[in-house]
Amino acid sequence: MPSTDLMTPETAAERVVEFPDNRLLIDLCGAYDAHLAAIEKSLEVQIIRRGNHLQILGEGEAVEKAESLLNALYVRLESGRSVEPADVDGMLRMGNSGAGTGVRQGDQLEMPISDAIEIQTRKKRVEPRTDAQKAYVQSLFDNELAFGIGPAGTGKTYLAVAVGVSMFIGGHVDRIILSRPAVEAGEKLGYLPGDMKDKVDPYMQPLYDALNDFLPGKQLAKLLEEKRIEIAPLAFMRGRTLSNAFVVLDEAQNATSMQMKMFLTRLGQNSRMVITGDRTQIDLPRGVQSGLQDAERLLKTIPSISFNYFTSKDVVRHPLVAAIIEAYEADSGAA
Structure with missing residues (x-):
């Protein structure tokens, strides 16, 4: 969770991301929302799950990173690939630069498949x-x-x-x-x-x-x-x-x-x-x-x-x- 002591109204941010396929959203969140917990801990944000929406709260830059990461993981699932804890950890370590999962239309994420090394x-x-x-x-x-x-x-x-x-x-x-x-x-x-x-x-x-x-x-x-x-x-x-x-x-x-x-x-x-x-x-x-x-x-x-x-x-x-x-x-x- 983000530290409320360090956040100010000027730096606090909120994003709501919608994921249309509930089945993929379950895989995105992980067992007992373990993937969301890993992202929260690493980026110091809070992610609240409501239906097929994920609300992200925290510092502006961290919220943007979390949104980009979640979108990248969702596109990975849409392409038929799995998302394991190791995949979340790897993308967190590389700041999404190694995601290589493509582009989700309507979002800021732009990571061509050619960037992936598999x-x-x-x-x-x-x-x-x-x-x-x-x-x-x-x-x-x-x-x-x-x-x-x-x-x-x-x-x-x-x-x-x-x-x-x-x-x-x-x-x-x-x-x-x-x-x-x-x-x-x-x-x-x-x-x-x-x-x-x-x-x-x-x-x-x-x-x-x-x-x-x-x-x-x-x-x-x-x-x-x-x-x-x-x-x-x-x-x-x-x-x-x-x-x-x-x-x-x-x-x-x-x-x-x-x-x-x-x-x-x-x-x-x-x-x-x-x-x-x-x-x-x-x-x-x-x-x-x-x-x-x-x-x-x-x-x-x-x-x-x-x-x-x-x-x-x-x-x-x-x-x-x-x-x-x-x-x-x-x-x-x-x-």
Whole structure:
């Protein structure tokens, strides 16, 4: 709700927006009006629902933003797409600039469909939820080699795998190769039983999780069996030439400088390569230089290589994750 202490008669505003389709209005408001509550909290407005009208009260600029956002979400529903809490959060983060849902006649909203960046997979449509994510996804389509650097929870790996699946099912690449260094995060797991796959799978599980979000289980199993999708530790990349492939190196901060050079030089014809990492979570032994930091220093001036950076503001997991990252960053800066 808007703060009545800060509002004055000169700055207070009111808008009433009509939505003709009550069925779509229910989806627009969300379960128990959760979508309206999220907009109220973020923009500091009050939204009152009366029949098929929504009354918006608050500061003038905030009321305009809320009206524009509600219209954008309604047009999204009219186009046959769903509205989930993540969609509301994403449009709030991007100030509607990432809505890409078209124009609602008679309203101020003007957002052409061409502005939207969407990643189509077999199971779901994925959309960037922050400006940094939007720029990152665009760079994955535009560049043969792209880096995504930032804290946990910002969607670096998830979006990269989504783009890889999209390019694979679109026939732009013949295979997907996902890799990460087999480095333990601060604790020794000891001997792991089983064959080589059993030993390395615990390190690769986040990549399997992402793939399971985008591909049906039976299809994923078949593609893994046929080696059209490969998930392997970084050490297994030596000596290979990765052509006609979408290649992702995850947790790249845990690659040594020699491993990073080895991996980058695997890039073959008609391939895309994405390197993701978090410079604050290096698990290498003390004194060992991170290959991600070296690559950033050495390759930043090459025009055809893109570097994309994320901050705690781009965290799209639980809201507490962003607060936790900010607390650690503040403590590190004070130390």
